[in-house]
Amino acid sequence: MVPPKALANDVSTSDAAVPSAASICPPVRLIVLKQRANFLAAARAGRQGTASMGVQARKREAGEAVGIRVGFTCSKKVGNAVARNRAKRRLREAARAVLPEIGLDGWDYVLIGRPKVTDQRPFEALKSDLRQAIERLHRGRG
């Protein structure tokens, strides 16, 4: 059931307007947060809410780790297991599109799902919510 990969580099579509995120910044890699302590540390640092998600961000101490790290979480308030998984997947895709573009090396980000809206908000709006939240967090820090 795996769709055949498009091996040929497509020339027809106009990808000049939207730069493919993964292509421009090769050295920065996304690392998924898994340990509870990292989530708690991010929660103690800055946070910013939007309509479709909550965002927490923290600039790590020097030498702690390299790269952009990101974690995802949904409480039971979001819904049953299906709803929580779905919300996390959409957050993960949004992070994959946005963070390589504007995320800063040396920072941890935590994205928090919201009931209903994280699932139902149009994907473009979801991405712009994330982008605005991160920019505010960066400014607040600096």
Add this chain to the structure above:
RNA sequence: GCGGAGGGCCGGAUGGCCGCGGGCGGUUUCGACCGUUCGAGGAAAGUCCGGACUCCACAAGGCAACGGUGCCGGGUAACGCCCGGCGGGGGCAACCCCAGGGAAAGCGCCACAGAGAACAGACCGCCACGGUCCGCCGUGGUCAGGGUGAAACGGUGCGGUAAGAGCGCACCGCGGGACGGGCAACCGGACCGGCACGGCAAGCCCCACCGGGAGCAAUGCCGAAUAGGGAUCCCAUUGCGGGCCGGUCGGGCCUUCUUCGGGAGGUGGCGAUACCGCCGCAGGGCCGCCUUGGCCCCGGGAUCCGGGUUGGCAGCUAGAGGCGCGUGGGCAACCGCGGGUCAAGAGGAAUGGUCAUCGAACCGGGGGCGACCCCGGGGAACAGAAUCCGGCUUACAGGCCCUCCGCGCAU
């Protein structure tokens, strides 16, 4: 055609782009990259039963307690599950439902109403006798009738009687039951008995059978920071008894040295036992209880080694396995044999995100006698593996298939 019963299956589709987790192969600057392949459900859910597996506990027997199950037979690794049968209840039927052992082992409870409710009971009424102021009163008989109730010494009829009553009889019911059938639950039942023996065991209980505890956050390994346990040393130390094959002390003996005071070494068949050690008894505690039996026994300080929290690795996916096919046994559940095929293993938790096209339900409009057709809107139920199996229960938009029953129509 209409209505109904039982069972099985499916439960959005196709494609583009971008991704994620595991296995295998290759490359590697050990960060990773490339290729290939596999990757959610009928309930993955609730965590309600039964197991596998792991750790802990475990000397034997008996007893008790606690929990569970509860018609009979079979199936199964096992079950509270499944199949077949029996009994009771519902339905015209297909079929469905039942917590379905024991009430002559015992205790308890049967409210209200009612005269009377469990070794019953006379309110009204009826009848007899006695009395009478002729209104009725008293004594006795009676459960047939009235009334109460969930339930009132069985029902109907005839006889009988003062009136009545299984008082007698017939039929029905009820109880017992020779005998027969069935592995059994149970079924049939000659004959006997005037009829006596109410219900509740999801109140306690009795009987039979089953059951150690905890769970993959089990458990094992590795590494790192903080408080508690074992070994060695030092200091403080339950009782009594035993010199006891240890130590220690004293003395004896042997060898040797000597400044003649004694010293050193050896021996252990003598004595002592404060101290250390040992043994026995007592005491205390623990092992559910008992019997036999077993285990343990106090505090502080210093120095070295093992357990709980966080992280990593293992456990971790091939097993009572699923699904077809053929074949044999069985009414069936299921079992045997042969051969084929399939097979997620995450761990803040992958199995997707997004876009396009198509699209079920449903809503609106139009057409047609009607089945239905056309146009527009709409955009898919319940729900996400978490050690693994067998069940049960619960949730579920909509759709498909098979078998059967009743009614109607036609032949």
